[in-house]
Amino acid sequence: MNSIPDAFLTKPIVYAIRDSYQIMVPVTCECVMWVRVGERNYYDDSGGILRSDTTIHRMIVPMSELDRERQYTVCFRRMPERKPYFTEPGEVECYTSAFRPVTSSPIRIYHIADAHNQVEKPVAAGKFFGNQLDLLILNGDIPNHSGKIEYFTSIHQIASQITGGEIPVVFSRGNHDMRGVCAEKLADHTPTDNRRTYYSFRLGRLWGLVLDCGEDKPDENPEYGHTICCEDLRRRETEYIESIIASSEKEYAAEGVENRIVIVHIPFTYTPKPPFDIEIDTYTHWAKLLREHIKPQLMICGHIHKCVISPTGGPLDNKGQPCTLVCASRPVKDGPFWGGAFTLYPDRCNVKFTNSEGEISEDSDIIFEP
Ligand SMILES: [Fe+2]
Incomplete structure (x- = not known):
């Protein structure tokens, strides 16, 4: 689909837990991140605060949504310095991936x-x-x-x-x-x-x-x-x-x-x-x-x-x-x-x-x- 941003250590990984997918992205720099599936964004947040002080992000998406859309877009902004006021983050960058749910037999x-x-x-x-x-x-x-x-x-x-x-x-x-x-x-x-x-x-x-x-x-x-x-x-x-x-x-x-x-x-x-x-x-x-x-x-x-x-x-x-x-x-x-x-x-x-x-x-x- 598109090349992996240098901010990603690897491609995203889609883990299955109960009735959700946890999309995890290890990163090489501080950034805030969310994933877009269909019309909705799913954020890596802590009670409404976008997380950036981490080496890996996790976005939780209902399985039914990603199974239907069969595609997700990881969006992020680099965060060179996170200040209490007037932080100046990078522009939004995106990476889109196809996804195939388990529907085959066998x-x-x-x-x-x-x-x-x-x-x-x-x-x-x-x-x-x-x-x-x-x-x-x-x-x-x-x-x-x-x-x-x-x-x-x-x-x-x-x-x-x-x-x-x-x-x-x-x-x-x-x-x-x-x-x-x-x-x-x-x-x-x-x-x-x-x-x-x-x-x-x-x-x-x-x-x-x-x-x-x-x-x-x-x-x-x-x-x-x-x-x-x-x-x-x-x-x-x-x-x-x-x-x-x-x-x-x-x-x-x-x-x-x-x-x-x-x-x-x-x-x-x-x-x-x-x-x-x-x-x-x-x-x-x-x-x-x-x-x-x-x-x-x-x-x-x-x-x-x-x-x-x-x-x-x-x-x-x-x-x-x-x-x-x-x-x-x-x-x-x-x-x-x-x-x-x-x-x-x-x-x-x-x-x-x-x-x-x-x-x-x-x-x-x-x-x-x-
Ligand atoms: Fe063991």
């Missing part, structure tokens, strides 16, 4: 986790479907840790280079993302549901639930130096899952939903060796809630640095898996990066593990329970 999804700061190889793997890709999933541990704000750049670069801002992305947090002095600022740089890192989304006939296990060892593990409270995060998350089920809305069974997936960095139905064998009761309860009520067709995970398909009763099922679980990421030291290519039909999913060198190691059909 739905082509690429899954990347555990990039651990790598960009080039995960991007090469993520181009598997070319311009037929409908949805990108970034499932945790994309940076190696959150020690500096610039480490979040790998998230923006991977998302932008694979999707070009023209299709949606679903983001889920990994345990390494929680480490480092800037971890507490991650929510400012990634999509969240009002700073909540677990949430549902609806993209056409696909309903998804993003869960967040937090860290992978007990809160008191010396590695964390008393900087986390994940037990309490998981307790709140249990209440959230229960509230989805208790709601009269039953969003996972709403009209038009034909596919239900769970996206979570850690394959929590698997019980690893100590000290990683945490939260057995909580995770067994989550699996039961999913199995008996939400009935997902597929769980997609990363974290273990292996590409593996675990059917119910399979190698990752120690707690009552609700459905087939696929771990689909494998960074190989000094070698290729592996991710997962999912082709999702209403009644089945084809899973391929593919890598940055164009190789395919798996080609299996998972048939969903009727």
Whole structure:
């Protein structure tokens, strides 16, 4: 459509959260920003104040609006000096992008986790479907840790280079993302549901639930130096899952939903060796809630640095898996990066593990329970 302004670090990224898109734009200079969809502007503001003291902007747009318009225009004014009175900003500059909502059948999804700061190889793997890709999933541990704000750049670069801002992305947090002095600022740089890192989304006939296990060892593990409270995060998350089920809305069974997936960095139905064998009761309860009520067709995970398909009763099922679980990421030291290519039909999913060198190691059909 038009070239990327030098004020943008990457192309915009369109994240899906609940029934909204969060359009995020990392920037190289201070500016105020809004996005125009159809006849309406959606601003990056803080209670009516346009934000400029930030390295990334977020504009929240109702999905129904962008799905209809299939195009958005990011507008911004550079802000060389923001004064209390008579600020002199730059002229309005614009960047227009096409957008394609998830309406195709089958739905082509690429899954990347555990990039651990790598960009080039995960991007090469993520181009598997070319311009037929409908949805990108970034499932945790994309940076190696959150020690500096610039480490979040790998998230923006991977998302932008694979999707070009023209299709949606679903983001889920990994345990390494929680480490480092800037971890507490991650929510400012990634999509969240009002700073909540677990949430549902609806993209056409696909309903998804993003869960967040937090860290992978007990809160008191010396590695964390008393900087986390994940037990309490998981307790709140249990209440959230229960509230989805208790709601009269039953969003996972709403009209038009034909596919239900769970996206979570850690394959929590698997019980690893100590000290990683945490939260057995909580995770067994989550699996039961999913199995008996939400009935997902597929769980997609990363974290273990292996590409593996675990059917119910399979190698990752120690707690009552609700459905087939696929771990689909494998960074190989000094070698290729592996991710997962999912082709999702209403009644089945084809899973391929593919890598940055164009190789395919798996080609299996998972048939969903009727
Ligand atoms: Fe991990």
